[in-house]
Amino acid sequence: xxxxxxxxxxxxxxxxLLLAASxxxxxxxxxxGNVTLRIGVYAGSYWGTPDSECYQILDxxxxxxxxxxxxxxxxxxxxIPTDAYSEWLAGQILKGQEPDLYFVLPEDFSLLVSSGxxxxxxxxxxxxxxxxxQIYYEPSLHSGVFSGSQYxxxxxxxxxxMFVNKTLLEENGIAMPDSNWTWDDFYRICQExxxxxxxxxxxYGYTWLNALYSNGATLFSEDGRTCYxxxxxxxxxxxxxxxxxRLNGSYTVSARDFxxxxxxxxxxxxxxxxxxxxxxxxxxxxxxFEWDCVCMxxxxxxxxxxxxxxxxxxxxxxxxxxxxxxEFVKLLxxxxxxxxxxxxxxxxxxxxxxxxxxxxxxxxxxxxxPGGTDFTPKELGNIMNTAVVAPRFDTYSQAMIMxxxxxxxxxxxxxxxxxRLLNAQRExxxxxxxx
Numbered sequence: 001x002x003x004x005x006x007x008x009x010x011x012x013x014x015x016x017l018l019l020a021a022s023x024x025x026x027x028x029x030x031x032x033g034n035v036t037l038r039i040g041v042y043a044g045s046y047w048g049t050p051d052s053e054c055y056q057i058l059d060x061x062x063x064x065x066x067x068x069x070x071x072x073x074x075x076x077x078x079x080i081p082t083d084a085y086s087e088w089l090a091g092q093i094l095k096g097q098e099p100d101l102y103f104v105l106p107e108d109f110s111l112l113v114s115s116g117x118x119x120x121x122x123x124x125x126x127x128x129x130x131x132x133x134q135i136y137y138e139p140s141l142h143s144g145v146f147s148g149s150q151y152x153x154x155x156x157x158x159x160x161x162m163f164v165n166k167t168l169l170e171e172n173g174i175a176m177p178d179s180n181w182t183w184d185d186f187y188r189i190c191q192e193x194x195x196x197x198x199x200x201x202x203x204y205g206y207t208w209l210n211a212l213y214s215n216g217a218t219l220f221s222e223d224g225r226t227c228y229x230x231x232x233x234x235x236x237x238x239x240x241x242x243x244x245x246r247l248n249g250s251y252t253v254s255a256r257d258f259x260x261x262x263x264x265x266x267x268x269x270x271x272x273x274x275x276x277x278x279x280x281x282x283x284x285x286x287x288x289f290e291w292d293c294v295c296m297x298x299x300x301x302x303x304x305x306x307x308x309x310x311x312x313x314x315x316x317x318x319x320x321x322x323x324x325x326x327e328f329v330k331l332l333x334x335x336x337x338x339x340x341x342x343x344x345x346x347x348x349x350x351x352x353x354x355x356x357x358x359x360x361x362x363x364x365x366x367x368x369x370p371g372g373t374d375f376t377p378k379e380l381g382n383i384m385n386t387a388v389v390a391p392r393f394d395t396y397s398q399a400m401i402m403x404x405x406x407x408x409x410x411x412x413x414x415x416x417x418x419x420r421l422l423n424a425q426r427e428x429x430x431x432x433x434x435x
Contacts, residue, residue, distance in 0.1 A: 041058060103311060140310050187240075
């Protein structure tokens with residue numbers, strides 16, 4: 001693991017004090033069976049959206065599992081905030097007391113695999129005739145792959161979408177973009193909307209990464225040994241973001257500008273759409289303008305795709321109850337009844353294709369979204385099928401910091417220089433192959 005043993009011990013001690021101070025309790029379901037299966041889970045929503053019933057899906061699944069497995073008791077720790085969960089889990093692993101199975105946050109996956117904390121699932125999948133990996137959207141399933149092996153199953157996925165201020169577009173006589181819109185369409189609308197003196201702008205928060213995904217580019221090789229920062233598709237993506245930024249002159253557009261209805265577009269996770277379109281959250285979050293969302297605009301060499309974020313479920317490599325843990329992971333990840341509860345108690349999209357594209361989900365959208373929505377389960381399915389999953393490797397975080405720094409320099413300079421991108425690419429590749 002990246003943290004030193006000393007730092008890990010300090011964090012474990014800190015979290016132990018936090019537990020004592022906050023009164024976090026171990027929750028155990030009814031019964032005192034011969035086997036206790038422990039689950040690692042966080043409180044609240046990973047997506048940062050309102051979630052007052054964060055344990056409901058898990059509690060329902062536990063009840064079903066215990067009923068079908070006499071002698072088994074399932075328990076979990078309640079009250080661990082999402083932003084403290086990674087530290088808590090690391091501390092449990094350090095002490096050899098990690099749960100038998102646990103939720104895996106996207107940013108923790110590669111570290112947990114490389115540290116040996118997650119059990120490889122390939123043999124369990126191959127030996128289980130009742131489990132079919134084809135039920136999932138391929139990008140969601142691939143989120144749990146590391147170096148060609150499956151280490152975790154998907155629980156909940158969220159793609160990045162483009163939020164659209166429909167009121168601002170209508171005031172300027174501009175139609176809502178369709179699912180086939182392009183960079184050219186995006187730039188034209190931003191150009192038409194932008195009026196710096198009137199404090200009206202085209203877009204906030206659209207990054208070079210948003211652009212490169214939709215331009216058919218890949219920043220790193222799958223094995224994490226090669227960086228393609230100077231690739232022509234990535235260079236075009238950076239140039240496109242520079243052109244959008246120039247429309248704003250010297251003004252830096254903020255999130256508050258969007259919230260006040262002064263910005264036409266903003267990339268957001270789809271969970272934000274699901275959380276804040278229904279009443280009453282809609283009127284609490286964004287007032288004064290109508291809004292909807294659409295897929296990301298396609299670059300010259302790409303498609304209308306975006307990055308996919310997936311919460312995973314994995315088994316501890318040291319569990320003494322591997323078969324039971326595997327059965328429970330399957331229940332949470334693959335069972336249609338469990339996955340359909342995501343409509344009611346969470347804001348993500350089920351990675352199970354039959355659930356995400358079901359009539360039940362369409363009925364939920366029709367009933368919860370005021371005035372209906374342009375999205376259908378089939379269209380969401382297309383977005384999920386084509387979504388991009390960032391490569392998973394040990395040195396990803398530091399390599400991304402180096403790439404972000406290099407691109408920030410290019411975005412702030414007057415002229416984009418290929419030579420600087422080549423130099424940065426060379427430095428990143430040296431780093432990747434020395435670590």
